[in-house]
Amino acid sequence: xxxxxxxxxxDSPEAVQAGLVSSAYQQALEVIAGVExxxxxxxxxxxxxxxxxxxxxxxxNYASPAVLLTMGTWFSDKYAEGTVGHRFYAxxxxxxxxxxxxxxxxxxxxxxxxxYAQPHSGIDANLVAFWSILAHRxxxxxxxxxxxxxxxxxxxxxxxxxxxxLGNQRLLGMSLDAGGHLTHGFRPNISGKMFxxxxxxxxxxxxxxxxxxxxxxxxxxxxxxxxAGYSAYPRRVNFAKMREIxxxxxxxxxxDMAHFAGLVAGKVFTGDEDPVPHAHVVTTTTHKSLRGxxxxxxxxxxxxxxxxxxxxxxxxxxxxxxxxAAKAVALAEARQPSFAGYAQRxxxxxxxxxxxxxxxxxxxVTGGTDNHLVLLDVSSFGLTGRQAESALLxxxxxxxxxxxxxxxxxxxxxxxxxxxxxxLTTRGFGHDEFDQVAALIVDVLKSTTPGTTKAGGPSKASxxxxxxxxxxxxxxxxxxxxxxxxxxxxxxx
Ligand SMILES: *Cc1c(COP(=O)(O)O)cnc(C)c1O
Numbered sequence: 001x002x003x004x005x006x007x008x009x010x011d012s013p014e015a016v017q018a019g020l021v022s023s024a025y026q027q028a029l030e031v032i033a034g035v036e037x038x039x040x041x042x043x044x045x046x047x048x049x050x051x052x053x054x055x056x057x058x059x060x061n062y063a064s065p066a067v068l069l070t071m072g073t074w075f076s077d078k079y080a081e082g083t084v085g086h087r088f089y090a091x092x093x094x095x096x097x098x099x100x101x102x103x104x105x106x107x108x109x110x111x112x113x114x115x116y117a118q119p120h121s122g123i124d125a126n127l128v129a130f131w132s133i134l135a136h137r138x139x140x141x142x143x144x145x146x147x148x149x150x151x152x153x154x155x156x157x158x159x160x161x162x163x164x165x166l167g168n169q170r171l172l173g174m175s176l177d178a179g180g181h182l183t184h185g186f187r188p189n190i191s192g193k194m195f196x197x198x199x200x201x202x203x204x205x206x207x208x209x210x211x212x213x214x215x216x217x218x219x220x221x222x223x224x225x226x227x228a229g230y231s232a233y234p235r236r237v238n239f240a241k242m243r244e245i246x247x248x249x250x251x252x253x254x255x256d257m258a259h260f261a262g263l264v265a266g267k268v269f270t271g272d273e274d275p276v277p278h279a280h281v282v283t284t285t286t287h288k289s290l291r292g293x294x295x296x297x298x299x300x301x302x303x304x305x306x307x308x309x310x311x312x313x314x315x316x317x318x319x320x321x322x323x324x325a326a327k328a329v330a331l332a333e334a335r336q337p338s339f340a341g342y343a344q345r346x347x348x349x350x351x352x353x354x355x356x357x358x359x360x361x362x363x364x365v366t367g368g369t370d371n372h373l374v375l376l377d378v379s380s381f382g383l384t385g386r387q388a389e390s391a392l393l394x395x396x397x398x399x400x401x402x403x404x405x406x407x408x409x410x411x412x413x414x415x416x417x418x419x420x421x422x423x424l425t426t427r428g429f430g431h432d433e434f435d436q437v438a439a440l441i442v443d444v445l446k447s448t449t450p451g452t453t454k455a456g457g458p459s460k461a462s463x464x465x466x467x468x469x470x471x472x473x474x475x476x477x478x479x480x481x482x483x484x485x486x487x488x489x490x491x492x493x
Contacts, residue, residue, distance in 0.1 A: 014488075015489060021489070021490050022491050044492060047486075047487075052478070052481065053398050056423070057398055058259065058372065059420065060420075061287065061422045063287065065490070066329050066333070067291075068293075070293070075095065078321050080095040080318060082313075084099050095321045098324050102115075103115040103116065103117050105332055109335050110282075112282070113301050115298070117319075118316060119283075119296030119298060120316065121294065122285035123182075123183055124315075125298050126183040127316075129281045129283050130191065132307035133254065137224060138166055170196045170222065170224055171184075171197050171224065172198050173185040173228075174209075177405055180227075181230065181231045185199055186199075201213075202233070202405055204406065206366065211241045211245070224251060225252050226242065229275070229283075230259065232403075234364070234370075238272045238273065239274065240271075254279060254280065257275050257282055258283065259288055261290040262290045263343050263347060263371060267343070268343045268346070281298065281299070281301070281304050282298070284297050284299075291342075291426065292327055292329075292334075295327055347370070348431065350370075351369065352435050353421060355368075375404060376388075377404050381446065382449070384414060384460045386414065387461065388401065392417070395470040396474045402414055409460060413460040427484040427485075427486055429480065447466040448465050
């Protein structure tokens with residue numbers, strides 16, 4: 001192309017890029033179809049389905065083609081237990097390169113002292129964090145007392161006592177129905193079994209975190225680990241205050257920013273709302289608002305680094321080198337100036353979505369949002385979360401049901417719907433479109449009535465959506481979705 005040639009739609013950088021991506025996927029699918037055509041077909045169909053629906057699941061997003069393509073390589077074939085430059089397997093020099101890059105980008109992006117890129121998912125990152133805190137705070141001092149370098153040097157009786165000590169520690173986290181995660185001490189979860197646990201909730205009147213109540217509980221319970229972070233709380237958290245509470249009781253503050261890492265990366269959450277300067281250990285997923293590959297990360301203050309490094313093979317299976325490579329690509333993307341704009345639009349769009357509901361008379365837990373999600377209480381529509389979720393799915397609106405605080409319908413049927421803006425914001429939806437999304441959802445819920453059980457009572461699961469509403473909603477969504485194509489220019493023949 002000559003330098004003077006005017007950029008035409010077909011030779012603009014975006015078009016060239018889209019052409020490369022199209023042919024990469026076209027050819028990959030042909031290779032896959034040669035072995036198992038049904039997998040190739042399902043993969044094509046998944047793209048078509050994702051393109052045609054309003055994705056409002058607060059924990060989902062759309063990673064870039066560069067991130068997705070990075071995952072499909074021979075890095076998948078390599079074992080790399082250990083850490084960068086210190087592996088239990090030979091020939092890890094290229095894995096070292098990508099893992100070191102992922103960690104460096106993570107440290108720079110979040111201003112963290114230390115980053116560990118190996119966790120396979122958010123839950124795995126939390127397991128690494130728990131064991132790291134136990135090793136640092138309990139096992140370390142114990143070994144020191146016995147003058148031992150590691151557990152192999154302990155006598156059988158001493159090892160038995162250490163095991164008892166490790167299994168006898170306390171954790172305080174946010175309850176599931178207040179918006180916390182299963183791994184924050186929920187009884188049936190391993191975190192609620194390996195630790196003596198207690199949970200803090202939110203204020204029954206306002207639905208907001210009550211720091212004085214958290215402090216009172218921490219002072220009474222004196223946990224080793226104080227966990228902050230959430231999956232379904234529509235508000236920001238003051239992590240400086242949480243650190244103060246942790247310090248008052250001698251706890252380690254662990255923040256799980258799985259949901260809102262993108263807002264931290266994009267500097268929407270700064271100062272007291274940025275967990276990294278305040279927490280001893282921060283865990284996250286990389287695939288939610290951060291918009292990377294499916295995976296996890298641990299960030300830590302230097303003193304926790306040696307115990308975090310023992311994640312694999314003491315807690316985790318061998319690292320997924322192809323995913324660590326994709327984390328490096330995604331984190332490089334998040335360090336570009338445009339990511340801050342994306343993060344700000346996520347938050348602005350959530351405000352628009354919340355206002356859209358409130359102006360149409362719907363109830364939101366906490367009365368609104370100041371992060372990336374809203375929690376819609378559907379009981380005023382006479383529905384359970386399960387009925388609302390199903391009726392919305394019929395109309396092409398993908399959400400998930402979620403309990404509201406003190407939910408009368410329990411964790412299975414629930415009374416809420418959780419909606420997040422990261423995915424549609426990636427597609428380019430803006431303020432007015434999120435208002436229209438709220439209008440469509442209210443319309444579907446108003447047109448849905450609960451079914452009846454065999455005994456004649458109101459059902460919590462079955463429902464009836466008025467004729468024509470699903471089609472009308474799909475048509476209105478399609479107009480917006482067509483305006484903001486997913487992976488623009490990616491065409492498969
Ligand atoms: C999503 C989430 C997780 C779990 O992430 P996975 O990658 O599914 O293991 C952990 N903690 C919080 C707060 C989450 O929202």
